[in-house]
Amino acid sequence: MIALAWRNIWRQTRRSFITVSAMAFGAAVCMPMMAFMDGVYATMFDVAVTQQTGHVRVEHPNYPKTNSMFDAVGDAGSVMAALEGIPGASAVSWRAYGAGLLGSDQKSTGAVLVGVDPIREQGLANTDAIVKAGTWLTKPGQILLGHRLAADIQAELGTEIVIMTQAADGSIGAGTYTVAGLVRSGNIMRDSQGAWLSLADMQELLYLEDQVHELVLLAEGGRDNVGALAEAVQSKVGDEVLVRSWEDANPQMAEMLKLGQQQTSILLLIVFFLAGFGVLNTMLMSVFERTRELGVMMALGTRPSAIVRLILMEGFLLSVLGAIAGAIMGGLIDYWLCTQGLTLGYGEMEFSGVVFPDTMKGVFNINQALSVIGSMMLISVLAALWPAWRASRLQPVDAMRSN
Numbered sequence: 001m002i003a004l005a006w007r008n009i010w011r012q013t014r015r016s017f018i019t020v021s022a023m024a025f026g027a028a029v030c031m032p033m034m035a036f037m038d039g040v041y042a043t044m045f046d047v048a049v050t051q052q053t054g055h056v057r058v059e060h061p062n063y064p065k066t067n068s069m070f071d072a073v074g075d076a077g078s079v080m081a082a083l084e085g086i087p088g089a090s091a092v093s094w095r096a097y098g099a100g101l102l103g104s105d106q107k108s109t110g111a112v113l114v115g116v117d118p119i120r121e122q123g124l125a126n127t128d129a130i131v132k133a134g135t136w137l138t139k140p141g142q143i144l145l146g147h148r149l150a151a152d153i154q155a156e157l158g159t160e161i162v163i164m165t166q167a168a169d170g171s172i173g174a175g176t177y178t179v180a181g182l183v184r185s186g187n188i189m190r191d192s193q194g195a196w197l198s199l200a201d202m203q204e205l206l207y208l209e210d211q212v213h214e215l216v217l218l219a220e221g222g223r224d225n226v227g228a229l230a231e232a233v234q235s236k237v238g239d240e241v242l243v244r245s246w247e248d249a250n251p252q253m254a255e256m257l258k259l260g261q262q263q264t265s266i267l268l269l270i271v272f273f274l275a276g277f278g279v280l281n282t283m284l285m286s287v288f289e290r291t292r293e294l295g296v297m298m299a300l301g302t303r304p305s306a307i308v309r310l311i312l313m314e315g316f317l318l319s320v321l322g323a324i325a326g327a328i329m330g331g332l333i334d335y336w337l338c339t340q341g342l343t344l345g346y347g348e349m350e351f352s353g354v355v356f357p358d359t360m361k362g363v364f365n366i367n368q369a370l371s372v373i374g375s376m377m378l379i380s381v382l383a384a385l386w387p388a389w390r391a392s393r394l395q396p397v398d399a400m401r402s403n
Helices: 002-009 013-053 076-083 118-124 147-152 188-193 199-206 222-237 251-289 291-299 304-339 366-383 385-392 396-401
Strands: 056-059 089-103 108-116 131-134 142-146 160-166 172-183 194-198 214-219 242-245 349-351 354-356
Touching: 002 304, 013 251, 013 304, 013 366, 056 222, 076 089, 076 214, 076 222, 089 118, 089 199, 089 222, 108 118, 108 147, 108 160, 108 188, 108 199, 118 214, 142 147, 142 160, 142 188, 147 172, 147 188, 160 199, 172 194, 172 199, 188 194, 194 199, 214 222, 222 242, 251 291, 251 304, 251 366, 251 385, 291 304, 304 366, 304 385, 366 385
Parallel strands: 108 194, 142 172
Antiparallel strands: 056 214, 056 242, 089 108, 089 160, 089 214, 131 172, 142 194, 160 172, 349 354
């Protein structure tokens, strides 16, 4: 039957070639499109999660409402000790936040102060990638400035920066720090207003003895394991502190990712519909042109079920050819997109507070690629069901009389 089906699909070479090409084109469009969109969302997710919320975070219960320096997690060392080595976490760090007046010898301005653990933060965020110039924090007394903030106050590497802020005890905290590096985080607000100190320097500046504003964790395996990690963290730290997932901490990002996935799914459905329609048209025309031949086969004793299997096999072979061609074309485009990237030619672009580079790279996901190919084949076979059913309903005498 396979040999007969193979012969039949090439009886109309041009039509079969167009059908296979359409399916291959659909797969070749879907695979790179999904890789590109995954790259876009990965950039947004990296900025929002690794540099800000983490997959799971531990805070004072009032901190999400107040964002107040006074609502800090006390006895932070004990909390960190409880989270050390927790199953399901790939990294854990802690941070403290404040706001103050920051100035060089040229200009002063308000800034958001972020205290980070220099060692732990490297396991959480790609610190080498976000430091545009200079180095990451390596010793006490250093400060990193967002590159836009540095330009605003005319500061450069080695510049002495004076900070004045309100400390946790209500007094005025002040300190002088040396610019060690300039940060391009990808977040416009942080690049324009952010200043990073070591956690020890920040606690000294704000008089936050053994206090932090958040402890953040990354989940092994990414987003899919966040729920399990959050439950494990809650069991370790108890109910005196607040445990939140990144979705709770950044609902706008979660909604944006969900919306993007929905839009991608709609586009995929359109492509799949067009591919299925192409197979349906090809098989209907094939049945119509072979009505007399099918009638003769049934008159000679071929069962209707065998006719159905023959037509479905033809549809299946078309889908296999389209899938192979589509996988090759889509795989080559995916490889180029993930290694070289797509240069848009508009320079850096800002969207939803995130700065995207001019050259965007895709993120290849083998499961998504296989789902595209598999779905394309399934829809193609399903599209052949109606022509197969129609062929099985032919009356041999009437079919043999047709021209």
